[in-house]
Amino acid sequence: MTTDPARLELLSALARKVLWLSSWTIHHANHIRPNVDGLKVGGHQASSASLATIMSALYFSVLRPQDRVAVKPHASPVFHAIQYLFGHQTREKLQNFRGFKGAQSYPSRTKDVDDVDFSTGSVGLGVAQTLFASLVQDYVKAHGWARDRVEGRMIALVGDAEMDEGNIFEALLEGWKHGLRNTWWVVDYNRQSLDAVVREGLWEKFETMFRNFGWDVVIVKYGNLMRKAFAEPGGGALKKWIDECPNQLYSALCFQGGAAFRRHLRDEIGDQGAVSQLIDRRSDAELLELMSNLGGHDMASMCEAFEAIAHDRPVCFIAYTIKGIGLPFQGHKDNHAGLMTVAQMEKWRSLQNIRPGHEWDKFEGLSQDATALEAFLADAPFNREGRRRLTAPYIDVPERLSFTPSPQMSTQQGFGLLLNEIARGDSELAARIVTASPDVTVSTNLGAWVNRRGLFARAEKADLFRSEKIPSTFNWDASPRGQHIELGIAEMNLFILMSALGLSHTINGERLLPVATLYDPFIERGLDALNYACYQDARFMVAATPSGVTLAPEGGAHQSIATPLIGMAQDGLASFEPAFVDELAVIMAFGFRYMQREEGEGGSIYLRLSTRSIDQVQRMMTPDLQSAITEGAYWLRKPGPNAEVVIAYTGAVAPEAIEAVGLLGESRRDIGLLAITSADRLHAGWTAARKLRRDRRGVQHLSHIEKLLAPLPRECGIVTVLDGHPATLAWLGSVRGHRAEALGVEHFGQTGTIDDLYRHHGIDANAIIDAAESLTAGAPVRHRKMAV
Numbered sequence: 001m002t003t004d005p006a007r008l009e010l011l012s013a014l015a016r017k018v019l020w021l022s023s024w025t026i027h028h029a030n031h032i033r034p035n036v037d038g039l040k041v042g043g044h045q046a047s048s049a050s051l052a053t054i055m056s057a058l059y060f061s062v063l064r065p066q067d068r069v070a071v072k073p074h075a076s077p078v079f080h081a082i083q084y085l086f087g088h089q090t091r092e093k094l095q096n097f098r099g100f101k102g103a104q105s106y107p108s109r110t111k112d113v114d115d116v117d118f119s120t121g122s123v124g125l126g127v128a129q130t131l132f133a134s135l136v137q138d139y140v141k142a143h144g145w146a147r148d149r150v151e152g153r154m155i156a157l158v159g160d161a162e163m164d165e166g167n168i169f170e171a172l173l174e175g176w177k178h179g180l181r182n183t184w185w186v187v188d189y190n191r192q193s194l195d196a197v198v199r200e201g202l203w204e205k206f207e208t209m210f211r212n213f214g215w216d217v218v219i220v221k222y223g224n225l226m227r228k229a230f231a232e233p234g235g236g237a238l239k240k241w242i243d244e245c246p247n248q249l250y251s252a253l254c255f256q257g258g259a260a261f262r263r264h265l266r267d268e269i270g271d272q273g274a275v276s277q278l279i280d281r282r283s284d285a286e287l288l289e290l291m292s293n294l295g296g297h298d299m300a301s302m303c304e305a306f307e308a309i310a311h312d313r314p315v316c317f318i319a320y321t322i323k324g325i326g327l328p329f330q331g332h333k334d335n336h337a338g339l340m341t342v343a344q345m346e347k348w349r350s351l352q353n354i355r356p357g358h359e360w361d362k363f364e365g366l367s368q369d370a371t372a373l374e375a376f377l378a379d380a381p382f383n384r385e386g387r388r389r390l391t392a393p394y395i396d397v398p399e400r401l402s403f404t405p406s407p408q409m410s411t412q413q414g415f416g417l418l419l420n421e422i423a424r425g426d427s428e429l430a431a432r433i434v435t436a437s438p439d440v441t442v443s444t445n446l447g448a449w450v451n452r453r454g455l456f457a458r459a460e461k462a463d464l465f466r467s468e469k470i471p472s473t474f475n476w477d478a479s480p481r482g483q484h485i486e487l488g489i490a491e492m493n494l495f496i497l498m499s500a501l502g503l504s505h506t507i508n509g510e511r512l513l514p515v516a517t518l519y520d521p522f523i524e525r526g527l528d529a530l531n532y533a534c535y536q537d538a539r540f541m542v543a544a545t546p547s548g549v550t551l552a553p554e555g556g557a558h559q560s561i562a563t564p565l566i567g568m569a570q571d572g573l574a575s576f577e578p579a580f581v582d583e584l585a586v587i588m589a590f591g592f593r594y595m596q597r598e599e600g601e602g603g604s605i606y607l608r609l610s611t612r613s614i615d616q617v618q619r620m621m622t623p624d625l626q627s628a629i630t631e632g633a634y635w636l637r638k639p640g641p642n643a644e645v646v647i648a649y650t651g652a653v654a655p656e657a658i659e660a661v662g663l664l665g666e667s668r669r670d671i672g673l674l675a676i677t678s679a680d681r682l683h684a685g686w687t688a689a690r691k692l693r694r695d696r697r698g699v700q701h702l703s704h705i706e707k708l709l710a711p712l713p714r715e716c717g718i719v720t721v722l723d724g725h726p727a728t729l730a731w732l733g734s735v736r737g738h739r740a741e742a743l744g745v746e747h748f749g750q751t752g753t754i755d756d757l758y759r760h761h762g763i764d765a766n767a768i769i770d771a772a773e774s775l776t777a778g779a780p781v782r783h784r785k786m787a788v
């Protein structure tokens with residue numbers, strides 16, 4: 001326990017050291033490192049200082065190896081300083097903070113070397129990640145895995161202004177529905193954001209809300225010095241004044257110092273004997289020390305608060321702090337980008353007995369015995385099991401998934417069939433898949449999977465319709481064995497859940513293969529969370545369906561235009577848009593393998609699917625075709641040696657492309673039809689090959705698309721077409737210098753039939769023919785599709 005004074009003394013000394021090292025890291029980046037222009041630090045110094053004590057309490061004393069933490073983005077220097085003291089972070093990387101390959105500005109799981117559990121940066125997301133990570137831990141345990149692992153606490157260090165992010169509230173709601181446990185959110189209540197001082201009274205609202213959602217709320221407002229002063233005669237009046245002081249004034253006084261506090265206290269409390277004596281007994285410096293001894297800066301109070309929790313209910317700690325505590329601009333409302341000057345730093349350095357040239361020495365300037373400090377660090381429970389990043393074995397995936405074909409199908413229907421097939425078996429693959437959907441389970445064809453595999457809940461819950469024998473196509477029995485997590489509509493939650501499920505192998509040592517479904521346009525609603533999940537290398541599969549203007553009668557608000565470009569541009573996400581279900585079967589099998597590749601190699605999968613039912617091609621799936629599909633393209637119809645034009649299409653417009661090729665046949669020679677299953681993989685392969693050839697001269701490696709287009713005569717034109725933004729495929733002309741016409745959707749759609757909309761947006765057979773005609777010489781094309 002940390003009531004032991006010797007322990008407390010060491011902890012407090014280490015917290016001071018953490019504040020020094022984090023500030024020095026920032027100072028070094030701004031004033032000492034050569035070529036610092038452009039790497040200057042804004043927003044870290046004051047924001048980091050807030051958390052030095054709280055994070056020291058956690059990492060040096062409270063945390064256990066199984067706990068996982070999301071650190072507020074701007075507290076990154078504090079995190080790195082702590083890891084430096086542990087020996088997990090190098091001096092070189094600290095000296096290169098914000099520099100190329102140096103310690104990262106915001107904690108990064110993939111870029112930092114010091115065991116970041118969850119990346120942060122875009123505020124609010126790391127907070128929600130801890131909540132979902134805890135649900136995932138429950139999921140893993142409920143399925144009988146990780147039996148020998150002790151349950152961890154998922155902890156977020158939250159900036160108070162971070163609470164403005166709506167995704168936090170969305171997550172709270174979901175947490176409540178799923179009986180959230182083992183989650184701590186520690187709010188750094190410095191009452192300052194970037195621009196402003198936080199609104200008065202806001203936290204009372206938050207407190208009520210947390211309690212409403214079943215959380216415990218622990219307010220750590222006063223440090224020990226304050227509490228002792230309150231016990232002195234006149235202490236009650238002092239406490240009353242502190243409690244009533246507006247946020248902005250308190251911040252301003254912390255900035256101005258002890259004399260300013262004294263003036264205000266005198267003016268506002270008046271001469272009341274005992275309290276005046278209480279104040280007068282203290283020098284200006286002592287008075288400032290007392291008034292800035294808020295709970296979040298008091299080691300004993302923080303340790304006490306954390307150690308008092310002996311249950312698994314979620315807890316929100318509201319720790320009162322001062323932004324920039326201990327630094328010359330503490331409390332100033334403009335301090336977010338505040339930096340100490342060289343002169344201020346010099347003064348602070350000498351105050352702490354740190355000799356020039358010894359700034360990075362671990363225990364420099366501390367009066368405590370270095371061996372005792374070293375032993376204390378070595379003994380921290382947090383490091384008891386060494387590196388905390390876990391791994392999990394590979395789950396076998398068949399080469400290709402099976403399904404029962406119908407002559408006409410949509411890719412969305414195919415997706416449902418393929419999952420249903422997996423669900424029927426008892427493979428390890430089937431056991432490790434976990435699905436989730438934001439209230440669109442049935443409308444994205446996950447119903448059959450859920451019927452077989454059930455809903456997940458920690459406690460059994462029967463589907464009342466079923467127990468009452470009311471006929472229904474769906475069985476919504478919930479149990480700890482269930483494999484579908486039903487979410488509310490919020491797409492942010494879906495992607496943060498994917499982020500948590502998709503890191504289970506490294507967090508829980510148990511691999512899950514998460515599959516999410518949602519409507520394609522709503523990718524944009526959850527986009528920052530999707531980006532966040534990819535940034536920290538979580539592995540999952542997204543089936544986004546329906547998509548494009550192909551969902552015609554649904555109208556413009558439900559039709560997606562930009563998503564193919566998002567799929568291409570999003571790092572860590574391989575995107576596919578198959579037209580036929582046999583392609584999808586190959587892609588999904590590939591996807592489940594790709595999701596399991598080592599860090600830096602694989603990634604997540606995005607399937608852009610459609611509800612449009614189209615004629616399926618009857619063919620043998622050969623190994624060559626299979627690998628062409630996963631590389632991104634194959635010739636559905638090979639161009640002849642004198643090809644004048646080829647049509648390259650993606651996805652649901654396949655029938656239009658096929659029809660156009662048929663109609664063009666009599667008027668143009670040797671037409672080819674290129675089926676593109678992944679513009680993303682195709683483009684990535686092309687840029688990678690060019691880079692390889694540039695980097696290693698003499699290497700002749702050609703990418704898949706270069707090989708496919710190689711036989712085309714120079715004058716051959718390429719018409720590209722998809723139900724999405726035309727830029728997705730427009731680059732095809734640059735691969736070997738062919739003229740190209742890119743067809744696609746550029747403007748919001750509206751209601752109508754598929755034919756209406758394809759015609760309106762110029763992606764129907766006739767538009768393809770017109771484009772082909774404009775690219776080729778010769779007589780006008782003889783045939784066109786008749787209007788119906």
Ligand SMILES: Cc1ncc(C[n+]2csc(CCOP(=O)(O)OP(=O)(O)O)c2C)c(N)n1
Nearest residue numbers: 047121122123159160161162190192193194
């Ligand atoms: C989504 C998002 N929007 C804006 C920012 C820029 N930003 C970084 S910190 C911050 C305010 C932080 O205030 P608070 O959370 O209270 O942390 P403090 O600095 O007070 O510790 C803002 C607006 C961001 N990082 N992410």
Ligand SMILES: [Mg+2]
Nearest residue numbers: 160161192193
């Ligand atoms: Mg703040």
